[in-house]
Amino acid sequence: MKAYQIETILSSNRKQKPVTEQLEFGTIFTDHMFIMDYSVERGWHDPRIIPYQPISLDPAAMVFHYGQTVFEGLKAYLSKDGEVFLFRPDRNFSRMNQSNARLCIPPIDEELAVEALKQLVKIDQDWIPKAEGTSLYIRPFIISTAPHLGVAPSESYQFIIILSPVGSYYKEGIHPVKISVEQNYVRAVAGGTGEAKTGGNYANGLKAQEEAAKLGYSQVLWLDGRENKYIEEVGSMNVFFKINGEIVTPALNGSILQGITRDSIIQLLKHWNIPVIERRISVEEIYQSYREGLLEEAFGTGTAAVISPIGEFLWKGEKLVVNSGEVGQLTRELYDTLTGIQNGTKEDPFGWRVQLR
Amino acid sequence: MKAYQIETILSSNRKQKPVTEQLEFGTIFTDHMFIMDYSVERGWHDPRIIPYQPISLDPAAMVFHYGQTVFEGLKAYLSKDGEVFLFRPDRNFSRMNQSNARLCIPPIDEELAVEALKQLVKIDQDWIPKAEGTSLYIRPFIISTAPHLGVAPSESYQFIIILSPVGSYYKEGIHPVKISVEQNYVRAVAGGTGEAKTGGNYANGLKAQEEAAKLGYSQVLWLDGRENKYIEEVGSMNVFFKINGEIVTPALNGSILQGITRDSIIQLLKHWNIPVIERRISVEEIYQSYREGLLEEAFGTGTAAVISPIGEFLWKGEKLVVNSGEVGQLTRELYDTLTGIQNGTKEDPFGWRVQLR
Numbered sequence: 001m002k003a004y005q006i007e008t009i010l011s012s013n014r015k016q017k018p019v020t021e022q023l024e025f026g027t028i029f030t031d032h033m034f035i036m037d038y039s040v041e042r043g044w045h046d047p048r049i050i051p052y053q054p055i056s057l058d059p060a061a062m063v064f065h066y067g068q069t070v071f072e073g074l075k076a077y078l079s080k081d082g083e084v085f086l087f088r089p090d091r092n093f094s095r096m097n098q099s100n101a102r103l104c105i106p107p108i109d110e111e112l113a114v115e116a117l118k119q120l121v122k123i124d125q126d127w128i129p130k131a132e133g134t135s136l137y138i139r140p141f142i143i144s145t146a147p148h149l150g151v152a153p154s155e156s157y158q159f160i161i162i163l164s165p166v167g168s169y170y171k172e173g174i175h176p177v178k179i180s181v182e183q184n185y186v187r188a189v190a191g192g193t194g195e196a197k198t199g200g201n202y203a204n205g206l207k208a209q210e211e212a213a214k215l216g217y218s219q220v221l222w223l224d225g226r227e228n229k230y231i232e233e234v235g236s237m238n239v240f241f242k243i244n245g246e247i248v249t250p251a252l253n254g255s256i257l258q259g260i261t262r263d264s265i266i267q268l269l270k271h272w273n274i275p276v277i278e279r280r281i282s283v284e285e286i287y288q289s290y291r292e293g294l295l296e297e298a299f300g301t302g303t304a305a306v307i308s309p310i311g312e313f314l315w316k317g318e319k320l321v322v323n324s325g326e327v328g329q330l331t332r333e334l335y336d337t338l339t340g341i342q343n344g345t346k347e348d349p350f351g352w353r354v355q356l357r
Numbered sequence: 358m359k360a361y362q363i364e365t366i367l368s369s370n371r372k373q374k375p376v377t378e379q380l381e382f383g384t385i386f387t388d389h390m391f392i393m394d395y396s397v398e399r400g401w402h403d404p405r406i407i408p409y410q411p412i413s414l415d416p417a418a419m420v421f422h423y424g425q426t427v428f429e430g431l432k433a434y435l436s437k438d439g440e441v442f443l444f445r446p447d448r449n450f451s452r453m454n455q456s457n458a459r460l461c462i463p464p465i466d467e468e469l470a471v472e473a474l475k476q477l478v479k480i481d482q483d484w485i486p487k488a489e490g491t492s493l494y495i496r497p498f499i500i501s502t503a504p505h506l507g508v509a510p511s512e513s514y515q516f517i518i519i520l521s522p523v524g525s526y527y528k529e530g531i532h533p534v535k536i537s538v539e540q541n542y543v544r545a546v547a548g549g550t551g552e553a554k555t556g557g558n559y560a561n562g563l564k565a566q567e568e569a570a571k572l573g574y575s576q577v578l579w580l581d582g583r584e585n586k587y588i589e590e591v592g593s594m595n596v597f598f599k600i601n602g603e604i605v606t607p608a609l610n611g612s613i614l615q616g617i618t619r620d621s622i623i624q625l626l627k628h629w630n631i632p633v634i635e636r637r638i639s640v641e642e643i644y645q646s647y648r649e650g651l652l653e654e655a656f657g658t659g660t661a662a663v664i665s666p667i668g669e670f671l672w673k674g675e676k677l678v679v680n681s682g683e684v685g686q687l688t689r690e691l692y693d694t695l696t697g698i699q700n701g702t703k704e705d706p707f708g709w710r711v712q713l714r
């Protein structure tokens with residue numbers, strides 16, 4: 001293991017910590033942040049932990065104009081015994097480098113990033129909420145900072161990590177959401193940036209989400225951009241179905257984000273000897289299996305909610321109710337097991353948990 | 358005409374103006390900028406002209422994460438007689454509001470925006486370079502500023518205008534560029550954000566541009582995202598072809614940006630009684646017309662270059678040379694006429710020029 005030199009300047013002005021019960025998602029930030037600069041001459045340099053503070057940029061900075069950004073999202077958990085766990089942090093930084101390659105952003109040193117993250121979380125570990133289901137949300141991101149209006153890769157960047165204590169996603173226990181199948185808007189297409197975690201994908205999705213919300217649906221089910229036929233993701237989660245006893249999820253095709261929760265669920269199912277098939281799934285197929293009474297469970301997977309059971313799909317005006325709108329048995333088992341591995345109450349046969357020391 | 362209250366704070370520290378011959382595109386900015394804030398409670402408020410200065414934002418500001426941004430681009434020209442002209446500025450702000458609608462950004466007051474732009478350019482009018490072909494590039498843009506990590510429209514925004522003196526796009530006179538037909542990457546797809554001027558579209562395009570540059574091509578010809586068959590745009594310009602005496606350009610289909618130069622060229626051609634047809638054009642059709650010797654001219658249109666003649670297309674390894682790699686006669690006439698209307702040396706039968714007083 002290399003030793004990384006990360007300079008640390010501690011805040012002399014600590015903020016008041018929030019009341020756990022009032023925590024929302026991503027609105028409160030801790031006392032410190034990690035930051036590192038990139039220039040063509042020096043590469044990535046000056047990794048440092050500093051007091052949480054505003055970023056000051058030239059109005060011509062490329063991030064304001066051409067969207068050359070990437071980000072990641074993961075969580076730190078506090079166990080009952082006071083241990084701090086990260087969940088597969090190496091995967092986030094390797095995915096960040098995949099996103100970087102697509103967006104023409106110079107790659108980061110993944111080991112340094114994990115090390116920086118550990119040091120930062122350690123410094124702010126008193127911010128990790130204790131109650132069941134709560135955690136510290138971690139947001140690494142890279143922005144293009146060169147003050148230049150030409151459409152070309154930026155010549156300078158900042159890599160930043162900020163931390164936000166978040167409440168339980170399910171305040172009244174895990175419960176199913178209602179999803180509208182999106183027929184007009186498209187999140188991503190083959191040859192686009194769907195597989196990268198970059199801002200434009202999310203800006204693009206806002207309009208569909210807004211229109212679904214008006215109809216009382218919390219997210220949309222995204223179909224592919226070429227034929228508007230095949231299922232890709234749900235909101236900003238990957239999606240799984242249990243049909244007639246078989247678990248299926250859309251195969252990674254270049255326009256679907258390679259979710260780390262998705263990968264973990266697949267490994268967990270295999271570990272349980274439950275077959276899971278990654279393949280192309282049309283919305284028509286889901287409809288048919290629903291009509292035949294074979295659509296048993298459906299759920300989304302992602303860092304924020306971990307597992308989000310789906311209780312209803314709206315498609316072409318018809319409501320497809322899944323499992324009488326209740327949380328399915330497998331869905332619940334997966335949720336309990338994965339969150340248990342994450343927060344240290346369950347065994348971790350995969351070595352996914354990384355303890356902070 | 359409403360009277361708009363725009364507060365002005367002049368800079369007490371004027372920068373040195375650049376040497377015209379050394380001007381590049383979008384690297385130098387003037388002494389002042391326009392800025393206006395949005396909040397849910399107050400709507401758009403506090404329009405003001407202030408000294409050009411950095412923007413300070415919370416690291417959690419949405420623009421850094423979810424790409425909720427729009428921008429515009431237009432130019433101010435200085436005539437031989439010292440008059441200052443804008444070119445169809447109302448069109449840019451109405452297009453900005455179209456982009457805003459797609460990106461869930463609250464609409465701006467278009468009249469106020471034009472008025473603010475006029476006042477700003479007037480204050481910095483000494484920055485407009487005088488030499489032929491030079492101009493003052495104007496960049497209005499909106500960024501989402503709320504420090505909140507949830508994927509939802511921002512609750513606060515800033516609308517900003519900055520100005521940059523730019524040199525002649527063609528330092529040695531107008532000349533044709535070489536274009537590679539893009540086969541792997543996709544700029545935009547029906548249902549996406551292609552028709553909006555938003556950062557993500559440009560971040561998406563960087564990779565294709567980088568790969569084309571490696572092969573010695575300056576831009577790519579984008580094909581549609583559904584079938585990878587139909588021509589959409591060239592780099593960040595719209596595209597026209599002259600085939601067997603007939604002018605054709607891709608019809609606006611939702612994934613093509615509605616270029617103001619494109620619209621001006623179409624009006625100009627109609628004014629000259631030259632038929633111009635907006636329709637779907639496959640790259641195969643262009644190839645066939647090339648093989649039959651009927652592909653006479655091709656050019657891109659956009660604010661930066663105005664008209665950019667195309668001398669060669671690379672498609673499936675084959676080089677399609679257009680008009681022996683020379684600037685076509687119609688291309689040149691359109692360039693001369695449109696730039697003449699813009700800089701005041703030619704008559705403006707359309708009322709496109711807006712003089713600053």
Ligand SMILES: Cc1ncc(COP(=O)(O)O)c(C=O)c1O
Pocket residue numbers: 073197233235236237238257258259260261262301302303304
């Ligand atoms: C578009 C999209 N799909 C899927 C996911 C799930 O990925 P992960 O399980 O790594 O959080 C995310 C992010 O959380 C996402 O933004």
Ligand SMILES: Cc1ncc(COP(=O)(O)O)c(C=O)c1O
Pocket residue numbers: 430554590592593594595614615616617618619658659660661
């Ligand atoms: C993607 C894209 N297409 C076309 C154009 C041309 O539009 P306009 O003629 O309004 O400059 C632009 C912008 O300049 C653009 O960014």
